[in-house]
Amino acid sequence: MRVRVLVRLKPGILDVQGAAVQRALAGLGFDDVRELRVGKLVEVDVDAPSAERARARVDEMCRRLLANTILEDYTIEAEAAERLAPPGAVR
Amino acid sequence: MRVRVLVRLKPGILDVQGAAVQRALAGLGFDDVRELRVGKLVEVDVDAPSAERARARVDEMCRRLLANTILEDYTIEAEAAERLAPPGAVR
Numbered sequence: 394m395r396v397r398v399l400v401r402l403k404p405g406i407l408d409v410q411g412a413a414v415q416r417a418l419a420g421l422g423f424d425d426v427r428e429l430r431v432g433k434l435v436e437v438d439v440d441a442p443s444a445e446r447a448r449a450r451v452d453e454m455c456r457r458l459l460a461n462t463i464l465e466d467y468t469i470e471a472e473a474a475e476r477l478a479p480p481g482a483v484r
Numbered sequence: 485m486r487v488r489v490l491v492r493l494k495p496g497i498l499d500v501q502g503a504a505v506q507r508a509l510a511g512l513g514f515d516d517v518r519e520l521r522v523g524k525l526v527e528v529d530v531d532a533p534s535a536e537r538a539r540a541r542v543d544e545m546c547r548r549l550l551a552n553t554i555l556e557d558y559t560i561e562a563e564a565a566e567r568l569a570p571p572g573a574v575r
Binding site: 399400401411414417418421423425426427428429430431432433434435436437438439440441450453454457458459 | 490491492502505508509512514516517518519520521522523524525526527528529530531532541544545548549550
C-alpha cells in the first residue's frame, strides 16, 4: 500500500529555504510568485491489509520520526492524486 | 493559483536519505516498510489567469531552478488532492 506524506513547516514558522527559492526565481524573471514554501515528500510503500491500516501505521511513523510536530505539520495521502500536468510533462 | 510540485530522485538513482530513514524506522520497530523514498515538496502560489497558465509557468520554474532534471523527476499537481488522513489527523 503506497502512501504519501507531505511535511510542511507550520504556518507561523519562517521558511528560510522557501524565501531563498522565491528570491532566486524573482532573479530569473519569475516575479509572478506570490508565495512559495518548501517541504518534504516521503513516499512509503507499507505492508498493510487496508488503506486505513496503512494510514494509521504511517501516522505513527510521522509522530515518531518523519515529522517534527513542534515545527511541522504533515498530511497523509493516497498515492494517486489529481495532476495538473499531463504525463508528458513529467520529467 | 496554488500548485504543488513534487520533486523525486529518478528511479535509478540511489536515495541515501530514504534508505537512512527506512533503516531508522526499522530500528523503531517499523519493519513493515517495503520501500521509502524522500523527495521535495514545493508549494507555489502563482499569479496566473488559469490553471493551465499556472501549470506552464511552474513547469518552466521547475526546468530552470526547482528540479535538477538530470537526477530528478517532478510532477505538478493542483493543490487539492485526495487525502487518506481525515482532517483531524493533520498536525
